[in-house]
Amino acid sequence: MQALTSRAKPVDRKPMTFLEKLYVWSIFKGMMITLRHLFKKKATISYPEEKRPFSPVFRGLHILNRDEEGRERCTACGLCALACPAEAITMEAAERLPGEENLYREEKYAAKYEINMLRCIFCGLCEEACPKDAVYLSETFAPSNYQRKGFIYGKQDLLIPNPKDNPGEYWKAVGNRKANKEQSN
Amino acid sequence: MHSALLAIDLFLVIEKLVLIVGIVSISLVIAMYETYAERKVAAFIQDRRGPNRAGPFGILQPLADGLKLFMKEEIIPNTSNRFLFILGPCLAMLAAMMTSAVIPWGGTLNVFGREVNLQIADINIGILYVFGVVSMGVYGIMIGGWASNNKFSLMAALRGASQVISYELPMGLSLIALLMLTGSLKMSEIVGQQIDSWYNVLYQPLGFFIFLVCAFAECNRTPFDLPEAENELNFGYHQEYSSMKLGFYLFAEYINMFISSVVMATLFWGGYDIPFVNDASLTGMGNWLVLLQGLSLFIKVAIFIFVFMWVRWTIPRFRYDQLMNLGWKALIPLSLVNMIVTAAIVLLKTNGWKF
Numbered sequence: 001m002q003a004l005t006s007r008a009k010p011v012d013r014k015p016m017t018f019l020e021k022l023y024v025w026s027i028f029k030g031m032m033i034t035l036r037h038l039f040k041k042k043a044t045i046s047y048p049e050e051k052r053p054f055s056p057v058f059r060g061l062h063i064l065n066r067d068e069e070g071r072e073r074c075t076a077c078g079l080c081a082l083a084c085p086a087e088a089i090t091m092e093a094a095e096r097l098p099g100e101e102n103l104y105r106e107e108k109y110a111a112k113y114e115i116n117m118l119r120c121i122f123c124g125l126c127e128e129a130c131p132k133d134a135v136y137l138s139e140t141f142a143p144s145n146y147q148r149k150g151f152i153y154g155k156q157d158l159l160i161p162n163p164k165d166n167p168g169e170y171w172k173a174v175g176n177r178k179a180n181k182e183q184s185n
Numbered sequence: 186m187h188s189a190l191l192a193i194d195l196f197l198v199i200e201k202l203v204l205i206v207g208i209v210s211i212s213l214v215i216a217m218y219e220t221y222a223e224r225k226v227a228a229f230i231q232d233r234r235g236p237n238r239a240g241p242f243g244i245l246q247p248l249a250d251g252l253k254l255f256m257k258e259e260i261i262p263n264t265s266n267r268f269l270f271i272l273g274p275c276l277a278m279l280a281a282m283m284t285s286a287v288i289p290w291g292g293t294l295n296v297f298g299r300e301v302n303l304q305i306a307d308i309n310i311g312i313l314y315v316f317g318v319v320s321m322g323v324y325g326i327m328i329g330g331w332a333s334n335n336k337f338s339l340m341a342a343l344r345g346a347s348q349v350i351s352y353e354l355p356m357g358l359s360l361i362a363l364l365m366l367t368g369s370l371k372m373s374e375i376v377g378q379q380i381d382s383w384y385n386v387l388y389q390p391l392g393f394f395i396f397l398v399c400a401f402a403e404c405n406r407t408p409f410d411l412p413e414a415e416n417e418l419n420f421g422y423h424q425e426y427s428s429m430k431l432g433f434y435l436f437a438e439y440i441n442m443f444i445s446s447v448v449m450a451t452l453f454w455g456g457y458d459i460p461f462v463n464d465a466s467l468t469g470m471g472n473w474l475v476l477l478q479g480l481s482l483f484i485k486v487a488i489f490i491f492v493f494m495w496v497r498w499t500i501p502r503f504r505y506d507q508l509m510n511l512g513w514k515a516l517i518p519l520s521l522v523n524m525i526v527t528a529a530i531v532l533l534k535t536n537g538w539k540f
Contacts, residue, residue, distance in 0.1 A: 023511075027500055034230045034499040044234045 059122045059137040062115055062153070063160050063173060067105055070162040073134035076110035083129035088119035106132075113158065117142045117151040138173070196299065204305050208285050216439040217247040219490060223439075226494040254432040262334060262425050269332035274426065274433035277325025281440035283318045287311040288447050289373045291457045291479035294472055303479065304373060311372035312360065315448055316353070319403060322441060323349040326405075326412055329434065330422035341421035344505065345412030349403055351512040356399035358520035359392040362527040363452060376456035384460075386453040391523045393453045395516055397492075400445040402512070405438060407497040411505060446489035450482060457482040 019025065045052055054060075065073050076093035094111035096104045103109075127136045145151055161169035221236065221243065228235030236243035261270055291303035308314060323346050330342020366388055367375045379385055386393045402409040413421030423434045450456060457478040470477070503511065533539075 018515075027496075031495060031499045034495060037232055038226075038229045040232050042229075042234050043232050046234070046237070 054139050058139050059124045060140045061117070061138050061142055062120075062126070062135055062158055063138045064110075064113060064155065064158040065134050065136060066160055066162060066170075068163065069102070070164040071101075071103060071105040072109055072159070073105050073132045074110045074113065075106045075108045075132055075134070076113070077108075077131065079129040079131060080126035080135055083125040084120075085123060085125060086119045086121045088116045088121075089126060090114050110155065113155045115153050115158065117153055118148060200299075200301055201305060204301075204303070205286075208290065208305065209282060212282065212285055212440055212443055213436075215443050216436055217251070219439040219442060220250060220435075221247050222490065223494050223497075226491065227498045230495070230498045251432065254429050257428040259428040259430070260425075264334045265425065266332040266334070269328050270425075271430070273325055273329030273332055274430045274437070275325075276328060277322060277437035278433050278440075280318055280322040280325060281437040281444065283321075284315050284444045285447070287314050287372055288444075288451060289376050289456055290482065292475045294475050303475065307371065307373050309369075309371045312364070312370045312375075312452070315372075316357065316360075319441075319445075320349065320353055322403075322437070325434070325437065326422050329426065330412075333422070333425035335425055337418045337420075338422050338424050341412045341418045341424075344418075345405060345422060348405075348409060348411055348508060348512075351509065352399045352402035352409075352516070355395050355512065355516035355520040356403065358517065358524055359389075359395040359399070360452070362392045362520070362524045363389050365524075365527055365531045372451055372456075376451060376458065379455040380458040384453065384455045384458075389453065389523075389527070391519065392527075393449070395520045395523070396449060396453065398516060400449060401493070401496065402508075404441045404445055404493070406442065406493055408500040408503050409508060410502060411508060442490060442493050443486065446486045446493065447482070449489055450485040454485050 067073055074091075076091050078091065078093075081087075081089040081091060090112075091110045091114070092112040093108055096107050096109055122137065124137050130136075142151060160173045163170040224246070225235040225243075227233075236246040239245040239249045261267060286305040287308055289304040289307070294301040294303060326345040326349075327342045330338040330340075330345070333339070363385055364370065366385065367378055369375060369378075375385070401407075405412050412418075413423065418424070423431055426434060459478060459481045
C-alpha cells in the first residue's frame with residue numbers, strides 16, 4: 001500500500017538486542033530529559049498572589065454607570081434586555097418623583113435591574129445597545145458561589161460607587177479600561 | 186568473672202535505648218519528608234511547583250497529610266480476616282524499621298568520657314540480617330493482600346511476592362561478588378575498609394548497578410511498582426485499606442526507600458566516610474568529625490533518594506512479563522557473570538597473580 005504522506009515511517013520491528021533489552025541506555029536518555037525539566041521555568045501562576053493580566057478588551061461583570069454628579073444613567077428603556085441573546089437581563093421601570101433629581105438623570109429610571117450571571121454569556125451586546133452609556137462590562141469576573149441565587153445580581157451589586165461620595169471606590173471600579181477609553185476619546 | 190558477665194551495664198542499656206529512639210525517629214522524620222520531597226521532585230520534573238501552601242515552601246505539608254490520614258474513617262471490610270488485616274501494615278512497618286539496627290551511622294562518639302558507637306548492633310552477619318529483614322517485608326504485602334478478601338488485592342500481593350523474590354536473587358548474587366572482595370559480612374568492617382582504601386563501587390560498578398535496580402524492585406518503586414499498578418489492579422494490595430493503616434503501608438514504602446539508600450551508601454559508597462578527604466587526618470576534631478561523617482552519610486542517602494524519585498517520575502511501569510524477563514533473563518545472568526569474574530580475580534590475587 002502506498003503511504004498517504006511522505007512523513008510515514010515504517011515501524012522498526014526488529015527483535016531487540018541484549019543491550020536494548022536491558023533498557024539502560026534509553027532509560028538514561030529519558031532521565032536526562034527529566035533532569036532538564038527540573039531546572040525549567042515553571043508554567044504555574046500562583047493564583048491569589050499573582051494574577052494573569054486580562055486582555056484590554058476583556059468582558060467581565062456588568063457595571064451600572066452613573067454620571068459625573070452621581071446620578072444613575074439608566075432609564076430602563078429595555079434595549080439591553082432586548083439585545084441580550086441569553087435573556088439574562090430583567091428590569092422594572094419607575095417614574096422619577098419630584099425631589100429625586102439628584103438620584104436619577106432622566107424622568108424614568110430602573111427600579112429593579114437584575115442580571116443573571118449564570119445566563120449571561122458576556123458578549124457585551126448590552127453595552128453596545130445602551131443609548132445612555134449606562135451599562136458596561138468591567139474587568140472582573142463573577143466570584144464563585146454555593147447557590148444559584150447568589151449569581152443573580154441586583155442593582156446594589158451592579159451600581160458603580162457614587163463618584164461624589166466615594167471617588168476612590170468609583171475610580172477603582174472604573175478601572176483601567178474605562179480610563180483609557182476616556183483618554184482616547 | 187561470671188557475675189561480671191551477667192551484670193547488666195545500665196549505661197549500655199541507656200545508650201542503646203537512646204540510639205534506637207533516635208534512629209527510629211530520624212527515619213520516621215526522613216520518611217515524612219520523603220513524601221514531601223517526592224511531590225516536589227514530581228512537580229519540578231513536570232514543570233509544576235508542588236505543595237507550597239502549608240508553611241513556607243509547603244514545609245508543613247507532611248504534617249497536614251498525616252493529620253488528614255488520621256482523621257479519615259477507618260474501614261475494615263466485613264469479609265476480611267480482621268487479625269491479618271491489622272497485622273499486614275504492622276508487619277510492613279516493622280520490617281521497614283528493623284533494618285536500621287545494623288547500619289553504622291557514624292564512627293565512635295565520645296560522650297562524657299564514654300565511647301558511644303553510632304550503631305545499634307554491630308553484629309558480624311550484618312548484611313545477612315539486612316537481607317533477612319528486607320525479605321520479611323513481602324509478608325506485609327502478602328498478608329495485606331490476602332486479608333483484604335479482594336481479588337485485585339490478592340493478585341497484587343501475588344505479583345509483589347513473586348517480584349520481590351525474583352529480584353532478591355540478583356541482589357544477593359551481586360552482593361556475593363562484593364563480599365568476596367571485602368571478606369566480611371560485618372557492616373562496620375566493610376565501611377572501615379572503604380575508609381582506608383577506595384570505595385567498593387570502583388571495584389564493583391556492575392554489581393552496584395544490579396543492586397540499585399534490584400533495590401528499586403524490592404521497594405516496589407516505579408518502574409517496578411507492579412503490586413500497586415493503579416490502572417490494572419485499582420490500587421493493588423492496599424486497596425481495602427483506609428486511614429492510618431493505608432498510611433502505614435505508604436510510610437513503610439518510604440522508610441524502605443530510605444533504608445535501601447542507606448544500605449547502598451554503606452556497602453558501595455563508603456558509608457559515613459567523607460569523600461575526597463582523608464578522615465584519618467581529621468581525628469583531632471573529635472566528636473565534630475563523627476557528626477560530619479554522619480552528615481556525609483545522610484548527604485549520600487539524600488542523593489540516592491533523589492535518584493529513586495527521579496527514576497520514578499521518568500520511567501513508565503514495566504509490563505509483568507518484561508519485569509520477569511528483566512529479572513531472570515538479564516539481571517541474574519549479568520550478576521552471575523559479575524560474580525564469576527570477581528571470583529577469578531580474587532583467586533588470582535590471593536595466589537599472587539600466578540596463573
